[in-house]
Amino acid sequence: MGTPYPNPVTPTRTRIGWIGTGVMGAAMAGRLLAAGYSLTVFSRTQSKTLPLQSQGAKLASSPLELAQLSDVVFTMVGHPSDVRSVVLGPTGVLSGLNPNSVTVDMTSSHPTLAREIFTSAREKNCWSVDAPVSGGDVGAREGKLAILAGGDAGVVNWLSPLFEVMGKMTYLGRAGSGQSCKIANQITVGANLVGLSEGLVFAERAGLDLKQFVDAIRGGAAGSMVMELYGERMIGRDFEAGGFTEYMVKDLGMGVDVVEEEEGDGKVVVLPGAALSKHLFSAMVANGDGKLGTQGLITVIERLNGKMNESCQ
Template sequence: MTEQASKKEKVVGFIGTGIMGASMAGHLLNGGCTVHVYNRTKSRADALMSKGAIWQDTPKAVAEQCEVIITMLGYPTDVEEVYFGAAGLIENAKANAVLIDMTTSSPSLAKRIALEAANKGLAALDAPVSGGDIGAKEARLSIMVGGEERFFQAILPLLTLMGKNIVHQGAAGAGQFTKMCNQIAIATNMIGVSEALAYAKKAGLSQEKVLKSIETGAAGSWSLSNLGPRIINGDFSPGFYVKHFMKDIKIAIESAEELELPLPGLALARSLYEQVIAIGEENSGTQALYKVLSVD
């Protein structure tokens, strides 16, 4: 990796311009990067292209043009499709390119990407994020990074364009393991947030006043402060899709089983989110859990 890799003004590929990816790629543009984009639905990249992003028709074309390629995809299967095979990023990336997967995916897949990238003389980092659509829009994501320290340090200036709390967690896969810790904490916390607001309403209280009292005390959390108001306002639009959160829960449970660690709270969250999906809310935000825990 060259000295240029430590500079912000560089040629960056961004694959996956959804709810969060579009904002993240926009910050790279604003930071002076030349950004090449690809998304399965091209129209989701229109706003970025209007700001100067360069469209590429395939992930392979992105790889051939860029020294850093960032992916922000939906599922581990999407990651596998984009990274591997004759048309994948690893096979077609430029010499000394840096591959950064910011998708929430499995730790074992992150390790595989790092190994195969190293065999091709490429750098790879797993760097999942937390903060939802708000954190993405405001460039204050928490970014959890796994991979070699030298690669992390070289690419840190780029990451600071998208996030504020950026921590190198360890070797390849460590970023994804850390994100699973994050999702485990969120899953059970969302149960508490939803039940508390349902209880407040059933007790005849003003949910707004209850939230004002409890969000700055010991019960305070990001979900309570940011998703609590959405629940109260009946806003179940996605900052993070239920279907993607369920994917994360399943990854965490599978990983925990490999570690021989029981997670009863997470198992309960999975069963409740299965109910959310059963009532047709898979494309809603994670706060839609309230709908199966309330009597509204």
């Protein structure tokens, strides 16, 4: 069992570092500040840290400096390449992390990279946890994220007070398990968004009132968290990003294209539905809408049906 520190995690004892202050990361870090934890932040775009600094966060000049000032470092960045750079790079988190400290990657990233980081951390007498999240911007603001954790069970349990500030944590198993769970989550979410988009387009063509349609089916088998989060936004043409569409393409790609290496054997999972979802989200990116929310997928279905005048703007 992992034992990063003999003392429990508390606001008075545990110093937090946070890298990545986008829509999700800023809200999650803000909740830790509000819970009384001291916070040091780093972002490649320093202006994005100003709201957190106004709440009392300190600013670090590099991931290395941030790690030196922290007991637990969270990363919430964009792509696996960003994770590799800020964690494993020459001025990355692991180059400055103190012995027995922990780095927690909450980015949707690759299971293989998570295992590589875990191995590198242990070589430095540190720990790593992969803990991507689901729940969008609403879940981040309200502290209702689903947190999918992989790594050493003892370390994950030690981190529980921090996870509880941000949402509900589920321990999935060894390093990389959290990332594998997030990929499976995104496959499911993508399919839900395709179905909801097509249902709305069909209902509109049939002459139904869309709000009435959603209210009528939300309590039945078609109801889902995706519908609760995005149904009214899609009807109201609100495509502001809680999670960027280009990130959904990245996540689905890790599922469709991934080759898991187990005991030397490459195993490819055939996922025709996920491949279709990736194709449709990629079409949204090709339309110039990659920085908008995934609920904007409805515009791709509309375009396929000849409706061109209400695409994402």
